[in-house]
Amino acid sequence: GSTQGRLDGFFSVM
C-alpha cells in the first residue's frame, strides 16, 4: 500500500 506524505518535512516555518 501507499501512504500519503506530508509537506512539513519540505518547507520550514518562517
Next chain:
Amino acid sequence: MLEGKFDEASLLKKVIDAMKDSVKLCNFNCTENGISVQAIDDSRVLLISLLIEAGSFEDYRCDRNIVLGLEMESLNKIIKNGNASDMLTLVAEDSPDALNLIFEDKRRDRIAEYSLKLMDIDQDFLKIEDMKFDAVVNMPSAEFAKICRDMKTLSESLQIIITKDSVKFNSEGDFGSGSVVIKSFTDLEKTEESVRITLEKPINLTFGAKYLNDIIKSTPLASQVTIKLCDKQPALFEYQLPSGYLRFYLAPKFED
C-alpha cells in the same frame, strides 16, 4: 488603506472557488505590489500559494501593509452575490476589522456593497525555497482536469509517469485499472492546446486523487496548467493569472 478595483469580479470569484474547498481560513497579505496568500490544508498535504499582482487590478493602491484574515466560506458567500461581469472593488482601512466589497455593474445603475468581518488567524508562514524539478509539463488545464476526474473513478491514487516525450497517468483500482497517455504536441494555431514536456530525469510519482480533484477547481482560471515534478518531493501545479499565479504544492504518496 487598501483599494483594489477589478475590472471584472470573475477573477476573484474563480480564485476563491479554486481555494475554498482546500483551506478554511486564510490571511490575505496586502502590500503595494498586490495581494498574496499562503495557506496549508488541515491534513498538511496541500499548500496553496496565491499572488494577485497589482497588474491584475484596473486600479490598485495599498499605502501600508495590511493583513486580512478571511474565512473562505463567508467570503465565497459574498463573492457569489456579485455578477461575474461586475466591477469589484476591495476596500480596507489601515487597521481594519472588516473588508468591504463593492460590486458595480458596467452601466453603473446598480451598486451592491458588502462588509465582511475579519478574523485573527494565527498561521505558520512556510518558507518556500526555489525548488529544482526534474520534469516540467505544460498542458491544457481542461485536459488535465478530465484526466484527474476520470482516474478518480477507479482509485484514490493517481500515478504520474514521465518518460521522454510522454506523460502517463495511471490508476489501479479494486475493480479495474486505467491509464491515459499524452505526448508532446504543438498546436501552432491554438497554442493553449499544446503539450510541452521538459524532462531531465524520468518521473514516477503517486498522488492522492482527492487533492488533485481539489486542484483542478482552478481550471477556469487558465487555459494551461504547468506541472513540475521531482522524485520524492512535493509537486507544483501552477495556474497563471493575468498578473500573478495560483500555485499548489502537493506532497506525494510513498510506498510503505
